[in-house]
Every structure is written in structure tokens, then in C-alpha cells.
Amino acid sequence: MTQMWDVVIIGGGLAGYIAANYLAKSDLSILILEKGNKVGGRAQTEKIKQDYFNLGPHALYKKGKAAVILEELDIKLDGGSPKLGGILTRNTKEYTAPFNPLGLLTTSLLNWKERIEWIFILSKIQQVDTQALADQTFQEWVEKGVQSKNVQSLLFVLGRLSTYCHCPEKVSAKIVVTHIKTSLGGVLYLHDGWQTIIDQLHNKAVIKGVQIKTHFIVKQVIPTEHRSLKMILSNNEEIFCKYVISTTGPLELTNLLGEIENVKANNIFSQLTPVKGASLDISLSQLPHPKKLFALDMNDSLYYSVHSNVASLSENRKNSIVHVFKYYHPDDSIDSIKVRNELEQFLETMQPGWRDVCVTSRFLPNITVNQRLPLVGHEKYFQRSETEIPGLYIAGDWASPHYILSEGAACSGKQAAEEIIQKEVISCRSAMKSINN
Known part of the structure; x- marks a missing residue:
């Protein structure tokens, strides 16, 4: 543990293991520190x-970014897809959900004019450029584009189902519509649960030489004078590395950074709402x-x-x-x-x-x-994984400008790994150029 590591990843969840598996394709030494006695995070x-x-x-999501990234890493996704449909309840009454053609035709929730508007809005979602929605809340987008209160209610339900966010008056229309758009491609319930993903990522990482330590709690992350980072553990042991990828939540990361001066990101992280x-x-x-x-x-x-x-x-x-x-x-x-x-x-x-x-x-x-309720304007803080502290990167369900949940975890984990690999390539080229000169 006293050796100098290339990359230390704080957190053995989905984002951390995805980052580790991409980094393992390089020659970097990699250590994952998980505070619990079991890896997986919220994918346990x-x-x-x-x-x-x-x-x-x-x-x-069957057609989401996480599925694509996991397949790139040769992770098998075994499960089944539920049929679109089901029941909607309101004021103790039950209605057929208009989520498939038969439900649309038979539901008593919508009149014919509303059925046409519902079909139109679902088609619009499939074609919309979600980047154009970045400056408005989901509620603003719904109320501006939909006349029927029933259809508005359906969109709020679909947004909640796709993102777990029950706050349409605050959340970004871009994030919610992006997730609705992806969810319309279907979802997968995994055989034996999500731990099967983590177990595969763990096994592949170990085979590639990644070290994993459980029940190791990082207490503080400190930049050193030698362009490296020092981590102090709860037992006061010290670990040094070139890069840190923190997959903890934003508040926990704020506590890890302590009173480091001139870190504006600290203020942003501490203001995020889960x-x-x-x-x-x-x-x-x-x-x-x-x-x-x-x-x-x-x-x-x-x-x-x-x-x-x-x-x-x-x-x-x-x-x-x-x-x-x-x-x-x-x-x-x-x-x-x-x-x-x-x-x-x-x-x-x-x-x-x-x-x-x-x-x-x-x-x-x-x-x-x-870990982050995705408000309007947040995306500008997450365009890059590297923070204002050189060598410190963030990943997790909260650290992507375009996605949350497993989509955000997978994308940010891959992005952090790719940024580190790119920095190493540039550093190597610069060193070679110096030698040749």
C-alpha cells in the first residue's frame, strides 16, 4: 500500500469499476479503495x-449508454424485458396505461383528442434535440408544448419513471427528456440482480492486475508539491498517486478536500441535492x-x-x-x-x-x-472529469453533464479513464520529444 500508484479510485461501485476496466487496458497501476466490506455501491x-x-x-436501458459501455467491456447482460403497459391509478380509480397501442385504444384516461396529442408528444420526444432544452425546466417544457392536463400528467409520470426525479419544476428538461427518450427503447431486468454486473467487472479488473481493497476509508485528499496526490486513510495510513478518481458523492468529496484554497468546485459540490x-x-x-x-x-x-x-x-x-x-x-x-x-x-x-x-x-x-438532482445549468460544471485540483477526477451518477443514474455513472467512469489515459499519452510524447531534442 505504501507504493506510488498511478491511479487510485475511491469507491468500488459501477463508475469506479468501469473506470478501472478502461484504465486496465494501459500499463498504469490501479488501486480501488472501497469503504464497505462489499463492493458494488448502489448496484449491490x-x-x-x-x-x-x-x-x-x-x-x-436496453438502448442506453450504460449498456453500450458494458458491452464494450465484454460484460454479459442477461435478463428479461417487461412489456409496455400496465395500470395508472388516480384518486383510487384504475386506468389502462396508454403505453402500448392496445392501451392507447382502450384507456378511459384520455379522450380522442388527448390520445392524438399523446401520440404526437411521444413522436416529438423521439426526434427532439435535447441539447436545445438545456435552459428550461421539465415542467416549463411540458406546459409550453402540451395543452391537455391529462397528457401533461402522463409526461410527469413518465419523467418520474425514467429518472426517479419527482421535482419537474426544478429539474432540467434536457436530462429528463433524454432519459425518457432512452427509456422508450425498453428496459432490462437482470437475472440474479445488478450484482452480476459488478461481479463481472470485478473479475475482469482483477485478471488485468487491478488491486481492490475493501473496508478502507479515505479521510482526506491532499495535493503535494510534487504534482502528486496524497490520501490519508481513517487509520492515518498515507497513500500517494498521480491520479485520483473519486466516485463518492459530492458532499463526501467536499469533506475529503477539506479546506483546500481556491477550489470553486467545492462550493458547487456542497450545494448539490440528492x-x-x-x-x-x-x-x-x-x-x-x-x-x-x-x-x-x-x-x-x-x-x-x-x-x-x-x-x-x-x-x-x-x-x-x-x-x-x-x-x-x-x-x-x-x-x-x-x-x-x-x-x-x-x-x-x-x-x-x-x-x-x-x-x-x-x-x-x-x-x-x-447523488445529484439535475437542475438547469448544472451541465457546465461537468464537461470535464478533472477538477480544479490537478490529478483529481470525479465520476459517478452525479458527475455527467448529460445523464444521471447508471447512465451517468457509466459515462463519467469511462470519461475519467479516457482523460487520464489521454494525459498520460501527451506526457509520454512530451518526454520522448525532450529526449530526442
Whole structure:
């Protein structure tokens, strides 16, 4: 550990492992430091009895950037895709969701004029240049371009589903529409959960010589006079390296940097707001109502889905893995007892009598789904991965100018690695030129 490393990556989650695997294609020495006793971050999957639970509902965009990047790294993505459709609830009434042709024709939520407007707006989303939306909120974009209140409500629901962001009056239209556009290409629920991605990335990294240390907590990152970085661990051990990629959250990074002068990014990082939610993860020995597989509530920002309908998530094939989720507004005051009752009541409307067939139940009242609520104007802070501290790079679900969630984690992890490799190439060329001269 006392050696001089080329790159130290703080955090063994999706962004950190993607960065490590791209860097491993070079001759750089790479160390991953994970503060927990298990790698994976929010991509961890917990096995409870015979069942596999992600940290709340997880879906991978089939046509997203993360899928492309993982395939570049030869990661196998095995899973199933749910059919578009399901139920929308509003004021205790149920409506067929107009997310497929049959639903559009049969739903009582929309009149014929609204159906035409809904088709038009979905077509518009597929063709829109999302960069042109960078200066407006999602709510502004919706209200300016859509007349029907019902269609507006549908777009807010779709935006929430695609981003986990329940704050249309603040979030960037560019980010939300980009994710809606990608989600319309379908999603994948992964067999045995998202840990399968992390395990593959971990194994490939180890084979390529990447060192991984768990239960190592970085306390401080300090620039040195020799254009290197020093990390002080919680046990006061010191590690030196040329480059650091921090995949921690922005507030944690601010604390790591301490009182370093002239770092404007510090102020930005400390002002970022996380995206949060609550999840009730359930294993049922059978579905009391087997045809109800997906539902969204339009008023109370609730989600329900049976992921095991298309993905293998239990060693007992008869078990059904169900996720019920509440999207929090950033101003919400969280009452975990009230929220749990709300989630259980929503599950009861979908699967009456579920308690009688419940195998496992896990309630997560306050999940950080994404480390940054993507506000208008944020993208200018994340055009490059390198911070104002030379050699210090950021990656993670919050560190991309164009994406959040796994899309942001994958893109920023790759970008940080590529910037470091490019800097090394330039440095090598400069050294060779000096020798030749």
C-alpha cells in the first residue's frame, strides 16, 4: 500500500469499476479503495433466503449508454424485458396505461383528442434535440408544448419513471427528456440482480492486475508539491498517486478536500441535492392477482412492479419478487412509518391479500437513488472529469453533464479513464520529444 500508484479510485461501485476496466487496458497501476466490506455501491444485490433483491427497483436501458459501455467491456447482460403497459391509478380509480397501442385504444384516461396529442408528444420526444432544452425546466417544457392536463400528467409520470426525479419544476428538461427518450427503447431486468454486473467487472479488473481493497476509508485528499496526490486513510495510513478518481458523492468529496484554497468546485459540490426515495421489496410465494404486474400512481408518486415476471430473481421459481417504490420530492419531510403504510396500501390494491403469501419483506425508507438532482445549468460544471485540483477526477451518477443514474455513472467512469489515459499519452510524447531534442 505504501507504493506510488498511478491511479487510485475511491469507491468500488459501477463508475469506479468501469473506470478501472478502461484504465486496465494501459500499463498504469490501479488501486480501488472501497469503504464497505462489499463492493458494488448502489448496484449491490442482497440475497435474502432464496431471493435476490436489488437496492429498490433497478432497470437497465436496453438502448442506453450504460449498456453500450458494458458491452464494450465484454460484460454479459442477461435478463428479461417487461412489456409496455400496465395500470395508472388516480384518486383510487384504475386506468389502462396508454403505453402500448392496445392501451392507447382502450384507456378511459384520455379522450380522442388527448390520445392524438399523446401520440404526437411521444413522436416529438423521439426526434427532439435535447441539447436545445438545456435552459428550461421539465415542467416549463411540458406546459409550453402540451395543452391537455391529462397528457401533461402522463409526461410527469413518465419523467418520474425514467429518472426517479419527482421535482419537474426544478429539474432540467434536457436530462429528463433524454432519459425518457432512452427509456422508450425498453428496459432490462437482470437475472440474479445488478450484482452480476459488478461481479463481472470485478473479475475482469482483477485478471488485468487491478488491486481492490475493501473496508478502507479515505479521510482526506491532499495535493503535494510534487504534482502528486496524497490520501490519508481513517487509520492515518498515507497513500500517494498521480491520479485520483473519486466516485463518492459530492458532499463526501467536499469533506475529503477539506479546506483546500481556491477550489470553486467545492462550493458547487456542497450545494448539490440528492434524489431520494423509499422502497418496499417483497417476495411472495404466489401472486394473488397474477395479471397485475405494473402500476404507477399519478397523484402520490408511487410505483409497483413484479420484476420476477421477466427476470430470474429467486432460487425458488414459484416466488415472485415485487418492488413498491415512493419517489420523494426534495422538500419532503420523511415519515418512515407513514411511507411504509402508504407503500403497503398501494401493494394491497394491486395484490390483495399479499400478507398471507409473503415470504420476505424489506423496507428501505430513505434510499439515495442519485447523488445529484439535475437542475438547469448544472451541465457546465461537468464537461470535464478533472477538477480544479490537478490529478483529481470525479465520476459517478452525479458527475455527467448529460445523464444521471447508471447512465451517468457509466459515462463519467469511462470519461475519467479516457482523460487520464489521454494525459498520460501527451506526457509520454512530451518526454520522448525532450529526449530526442
